[in-house]
Amino acid sequence: MVGTSHRRSRTKFTEDQLKILINTFNQKPYPGYATKQKLALEINTEVSRIQIWFQNRRARCGFQKTPGPETLESSQSHRQDQPDRKFQSREARRCRTIYSASQLCTLIEAFMKNPYPGIDYRERLAKEIGVPESRVQIWFQNRRSRFHLQRKRELVSLEPEEQGKLSERLQGNGPVVSHLAPKRSSWTTSG
DNA sequence: GCACTAACCTATTCACATT
DNA sequence: AATGTGAATAGGTTAGTGC
Numbered sequence: 001m002v003g004t005s006h007r008r009s010r011t012k013f014t015e016d017q018l019k020i021l022i023n024t025f026n027q028k029p030y031p032g033y034a035t036k037q038k039l040a041l042e043i044n045t046e047v048s049r050i051q052i053w054f055q056n057r058r059a060r061c062g063f064q065k066t067p068g069p070e071t072l073e074s075s076q077s078h079r080q081d082q083p084d085r086k087f088q089s090r091e092a093r094r095c096r097t098i099y100s101a102s103q104l105c106t107l108i109e110a111f112m113k114n115p116y117p118g119i120d121y122r123e124r125l126a127k128e129i130g131v132p133e134s135r136v137q138i139w140f141q142n143r144r145s146r147f148h149l150q151r152k153r154e155l156v157s158l159e160p161e162e163q164g165k166l167s168e169r170l171q172g173n174g175p176v177v178s179h180l181a182p183k184r185s186s187w188t189t190s191g
Numbered sequence: 192g193c194a195c196t197a198a199c200c201t202a203t204t205c206a207c208a209t210t
Numbered sequence: 211a212a213t214g215t216g217a218a219t220a221g222g223t224t225a226g227t228g229c
Binding site for chain 1: 214215216217218219220221222224225226227
């Protein structure tokens with residue numbers, strides 16, 4: 001661990017922790033928030049670590065397809081053309097976080113300075129506005145995604161000639177947007 | 192080096208409140 | 211109904227750790 005690390009330091013689960021995680025995963029690979037919270041308490045870690053672990057585990061176990069229809073409630077939400085993940089028997093999600101105007105102001109300001117904050121900065125921000133760091137991380141993810149989306153829409157709404165100019169600018173010396181280019185290595189802890 | 196995997200990313204979708 | 215946005219997902223990448 002280096003102190004200047006952009007990432008959170010890597011969690012090392014113990015054998016016992018893994019046993020419990022795997023056991024739960026085998027029963028429900030898509031746990032709701034309550035389950036994640038219970039797990040977090042049981043193995044003494046954070047809910048966000050549980051969530052990441054389940055994400056990675058599903059990916060490793062080839063969970064890209066539907067796990068099977070035995071637990072679904074096909075009567076309620078049927079959409080024939082998309083039988084995938086929306087059919088898993090869903091437990092409740094985490095409650096939606098409601099940000100105050102001043103919290104949003106702080107987040108947006110931070111985003112404009114650096115859309116890829118490292119763990120240190122996220123933690124500072126989280127403390128400053130009084131929400132968990134995991135919420136800050138999600139907020140930045142959503143914000144970036146919607147920023148990309150908006151840019152794309154702007155591009156397609158332009159004349160071809162303008163598109164070229166704009167995309168050039170976005171690669172090069174444009175304002176905030178250029179920070180959202182795929183390469184993110186330059187955004188180390190500079191906040 | 193390489194395998195494994197936590198951390199992280201984008202793109203998309205779900206869910207739900209507001210307009 | 212359309213819109214806005216937090217939460218969850220799939221699927222991919224980056225990087226720390228142990229061999």
